[in-house]
Amino acid sequence: MKAKGRYDILMKDRTQFLDTALEASKLTLPYLIRGEEEYTKGARTLTQPWQSVGSKGVGALASKLMLALLPPQTSFFKLQVDDSKLGENDIPPETHTELDLSFAKIERMIMESIAASNDRVQVHQALRHLIVGGNALMFMSEKDGLKMYPLNRYVVQRDGNGNVIEIVTKEKIDKALVLEMGVKEPKPNYPSDEDHSGVDNEVDVYTHVTRVGTKFKWHQEVWDTKIPGTDGNAPLKTNPWLVLRFNVLDGEAYGRGRVEEYMGDLKSLEALSQALVEGSAAAAKVVFLVSPSSTTKAATLESAKNGAIIQGRPDDVGVIQVGKAMDFRTAAEMAGSLERRLSDAFLILSVRDSERTTAEEVRMTQMELEQQLGGLFSLLTVEFLKPYLSRKLAIAQKRGDIPTLPDMVRPIIVAGVNALGRGQDAQALSLFLTTLGQTLGPEALATYINQDEVIKRLATAQGIDILNLVKSMDEVQAQQQQAMEAQQQQVQSEQQINMLKTPMMDPSKNPQAMEMMNG
Numbered sequence: 183m184k185a186k187g188r189y190d191i192l193m194k195d196r197t198q199f200l201d202t203a204l205e206a207s208k209l210t211l212p213y214l215i216r217g218e219e220e221y222t223k224g225a226r227t228l229t230q231p232w233q234s235v236g237s238k239g240v241g242a243l244a245s246k247l248m249l250a251l252l253p254p255q256t257s258f259f260k261l262q263v264d265d266s267k268l269g270e271n272d273i274p275p276e277t278h279t280e281l282d283l284s285f286a287k288i289e290r291m292i293m294e295s296i297a298a299s300n301d302r303v304q305v306h307q308a309l310r311h312l313i314v315g316g317n318a319l320m321f322m323s324e325k326d327g328l329k330m331y332p333l334n335r336y337v338v339q340r341d342g343n344g345n346v347i348e349i350v351t352k353e354k355i356d357k358a359l360v361l362e363m364g365v366k367e368p369k370p371n372y373p374s375d376e377d378h379s380g381v382d383n384e385v386d387v388y389t390h391v392t393r394v395g396t397k398f399k400w401h402q403e404v405w406d407t408k409i410p411g412t413d414g415n416a417p418l419k420t421n422p423w424l425v426l427r428f429n430v431l432d433g434e435a436y437g438r439g440r441v442e443e444y445m446g447d448l449k450s451l452e453a454l455s456q457a458l459v460e461g462s463a464a465a466a467k468v469v470f471l472v473s474p475s476s477t478t479k480a481a482t483l484e485s486a487k488n489g490a491i492i493q494g495r496p497d498d499v500g501v502i503q504v505g506k507a508m509d510f511r512t513a514a515e516m517a518g519s520l521e522r523r524l525s526d527a528f529l530i531l532s533v534r535d536s537e538r539t540t541a542e543e544v545r546m547t548q549m550e551l552e553q554q555l556g557g558l559f560s561l562l563t564v565e566f567l568k569p570y571l572s573r574k575l576a577i578a579q580k581r582g583d584i585p586t587l588p589d590m591v592r593p594i595i596v597a598g599v600n601a602l603g604r605g606q607d608a609q610a611l612s613l614f615l616t617t618l619g620q621t622l623g624p625e626a627l628a629t630y631i632n633q634d635e636v637i638k639r640l641a642t643a644q645g646i647d648i649l650n651l652v653k654s655m656d657e658v659q660a661q662q663q664q665a666m667e668a669q670q671q672q673v674q675s676e677q678q679i680n681m682l683k684t685p686m687m688d689p690s691k692n693p694q695a696m697e698m699m700n701g
Contacts, residue, residue, distance in 0.1 A: 235448075
């Protein structure tokens with residue numbers, strides 16, 4: 183079957199997920215996700231929501247995920263020797279140091295290539311789509327870097343275990359570019375032109391990706407004709423097609439977004455916000471009423487300037503009042519409760535407003551919020567970070583930027599859920615040392631605690647490379663030995679000087695002292 187036919191068939195299973203994503207986008211970021219028909223017709227008029235809690239929550243959560251998955255100041259992975267393939271005792275200590283230096287250099291080169299590309303921009307965009315719509319597709323090209331496909335531009339099929347077996351993407355390409363690739367334009371009555379071409383100079387190009395054995399193969403089609411030179415293939419380990427999901431449900435090929443989980447609160451807050459805004463605008467409107475039988479004329483009152491003196495009676499003039507203050511207060515309290523719940527759901531840090539709020543309370547609140555992302559970090563580590571890193575290493579090795587890594591070397595992800603676990607380790611270690619010092623006294627720390635091991639564990643928990651940063655125990659002992667020897671030499675020199683100052687040691691009066699100096 184042609185790519186267009188497969189796209190039309192698989193699009194039926196995507197309909198309910200795309201409709202939910204569109205509804206979630208209208209409550210948060212209306213421009214983020216569009217429908218199939220809206221994508222075909224082009225731009226659309228956006229309806230702005232009455233509240234900004236949804237957009238603020240999506241931005242805050244996407245930024246937190248971005249910093250956790252791809253931290254800017256440190257590497258999100260670490261290269262190390264697989265102990266199962268090569269024993270620890272088989273590598274001399276000096277070789278370990280050389281390997282660590284080489285691995286650190288490779289890690290820096292990979293991170294520099296990521297910083298120089300547009301990967302972070304595309305990843306941040308994909309995270310927003312995951313939060314709102316629950317799905318995103320990324321393609322890692324060797325030349326152009328990352329490219330993100332929203333949910334309305336691709337369909338996917340998975341097997342019973344959730345593994346991707348087929349992907350079909352749909353893009354609009356300028357017709358002139360397609361003709362330059364050697365594809366002949368069909369007759370004007372071609373059905374796809376009437377059904378799917380929204381613009382005369384654009385055509386629909388489909389990319390069909392299928393899993394064949396241990397590889398992924400793909401090609402592009404236009405007008406049901408294969409485009410020459412668009413064939414590609416890649417092993418499963420370095421597959422450039424990354425189909426991402428926010429939440430995984432058994433039996434579903436697509437994911438569910440974070441916004442969908444709190445759709446009820448967002449809809450309620452949207453309705454209350456609209457009622458409060460419109461009601462406040464009506465209450466703020468000032469209208470004066472003049473009794474029709476009074477001597478006070480409406481025209482005179484309207485034309486009177488500030489501070490003017492006119493004839494009339496105060497009882498003849500009144501002001502329209504809404505009288506809905508209690509109703510507005512009830513709606514405002516409910517809206518505030520919904521806003522607090524949504525802020526917690528999207529990890530918006532809200533610290534208790536008090537003069538006694540400490541930095542420790544702020545840190546504990548932030549850590550408690552981040553711990554809610556444990557399951558999401560695990561999913562993104564498996565579906566994004568690991569294949570993303572494998573593809574990056576494969577491209578760098580193919581270009582010759584880094585040497586070919588042997589089988590005994592494997593990359594370890596240290597970001598995401600692993601970084602969250604390291605943060606908990608650092609907190610537990612700091613609490614243990616503080617409790618031990620307060621219970622047994624500071625002397626117990628020097629007696630029972632191995633300072634070298636404490637430094638290593640704290641550095642590991644903070645994600646800091648201590649190579650050539652912290653002195654080893656051998657270096658510390660060597661410096662202490664040199665300091666002791668220097669102190670002993672200084673003491674001996676002072677003793678000799680003191681002995682020479684005594685009358686018995688005066689060389690002019692004691693021949694033995696002369697012999698000691700000459701000797």
